[in-house]
Amino acid sequence: MTGLEEFLSGTLRLSAPLILAALGEIVSQRSGVINISIEGMMLGGAFAGFAAGAATGSAGAGLLAAAAAGAALGCVFAFLCVVRNADQIVAGMGINIAMIGLTGALFRAIFGMESLATAPRLEDYPIPVLSGLPVVGEVFFNQSVLVYVCGALALGIWLFLRSPQGLGLRACGVRPEAADAAGVRVGLTRFAAVVFGGTMAGIAGAYLTLAQTSSFAENMTSGRGFIALAVVIFGRWHPIGAVLAALIFGGANEAQFWFQARGSQAMIAGTHVHIPYQALLALPYVVTLAVLTMFAGSYRGPRALGKPYVRSR
């Protein structure tokens, strides 16, 4: 692989979990529910995927378990915020904090203190013929199945949001009372959207443990869920926009590894500058902050986002 191929392929690999989580969050937010607990749901998926993968020896089983864990957490969140109309930010924080404790304690209880347990890796799956293409083949067609899923889902969600059902879902996020009057079941739609978002977050988490590392660490999502939230805003609540936004964040992350591997030396104005590794570790967060600062205000989310819908009697 050439340096360029390596960089682009790495960028795509690091973007994939962000894309998966962000696509789910787009559907949820378009229906009017802001789910800041995708961080916790990713962590839940990462752990469930790891545990089920390690127990069964099958990465596929791990993936299924992660999706189920994400869906279950989505149900908890939707019950609180859609059925009970609880505050979405508070409930989201609750799930995030609870999942740090739950996954951390379960991991120690099952795998012990100095865990060396590993889960089976979700192998890369080169697509015949296409993967033989120069540059493009290596970057796009020699990847984990989940990367292909990202592409397919982005397209699928884009089409869905244009369908009559998708229009109904979007109406729930903009004018729930009008959607209700037009016969859309707002509560049910939002519930389903949140569960879909949770499932995607679970799969995104499994990507970390099954495709990237094949091991689990306490609080290993380390803010990726929140970066995915930023991806949704930067991508303007649009699936294709989110893919592009995620690639920028993935690129920043890959750049961090790239610098670290090269002894964190950079040439700035002709002199060698030593970059401390902590600055590189902070890079994805600083980039998120910078991107939001530059673009957040100019973008508007769905109008009823974050507002519980209570049907007037």
Place this chain on the structure above:
Amino acid sequence: MRDRTRELAGTLVFPLAGIALIAGIILLGGKSPAHGFTALISGSLGGAFALAETAIRACPLLLAGLGVTIAFRAGVWNIGAEGQIYVGALAVVALAPALGMLPAPLAVPAGLLVAAAAGGVWAWVPAFLRTRRGVQEVISTIMLNFSAIQLVSWCVHGPLKESTGQFPYSNEIPATLMLPRLLPPTRLHLGVVFALAAAAVVWVFLFRTLRGFQLRAVGASPEAALHAGIRTERSIWSAMAISGALAGMAGAVQLMGVSHILFEKFSPGYGYTAIAAALLGGLHPMGVTLSAGLLGALEAGASAMQREAGVSTVIVYLVQGVIILSVAHQAARRRAVTEAIKQRGAQEV
């Protein structure tokens, strides 16, 4: 009667589920839940040492929890107390050589002020970004948490590394900067008094001053506050600055009262626990005092549980998360009840 039973069931479902979950996890690890829970209680309430541990753990939680309360009251979701704690402690350590030259009665307040300033500035940034650039503070404060943690990591590995240059932590702060012990040989320190005083001050500020009223008005209804001539932008800025200042002081109290050195992972998530303290305390200074005490007991007890029964302390996050979820659930129920009463009232009129 049936309503009362259902109400009670609704209140208890999350805490009971939480306890069952914890017992299950302890069992899964091959330990005895009864043993674990006994250790939890004796480690937090059994005797003077246990009570002192509970109090000193409640200290940073109370201060940061008061900070979270002020921000939430103003309608700003400050999830950034963790980062503000780090920069507060960092500022004290960075200026410790200078601060240490002051006589003790001046050094301690000066240290707290420096930490408050650092935390306040760190928290003001997301408030500014929200009001001027439309950046959601839920995301920006979290990003600043991660950045602050890396900043401290870099400092203790680099410029602030201890004098021999061997270990990744700071020099011990000068003795004049250390908070005096109240009841030796326990570790109980003056910070407890300070945190309780802060709770009283925050109560007066929120409920007895015009600024406090304006701040709550902005949180309750930004549009109405704007129409009433309240400068909402300034209210949000000052709420976040005060919020961050309190969290910064929480970092200083932990540093000056307990650890005396700064290191990576200096705060084991006090900033996140503070959110649980604030919500459980009903965003009221007195309530937060009680909930900080309860969560402090839980932290102290969890350490004992880890020593005695081998249960990882991360389990307290599960408890905190469950507390937050049940608070969210309860608040929604209460709102639904008042709505129903209002509607019934409207029909009768």
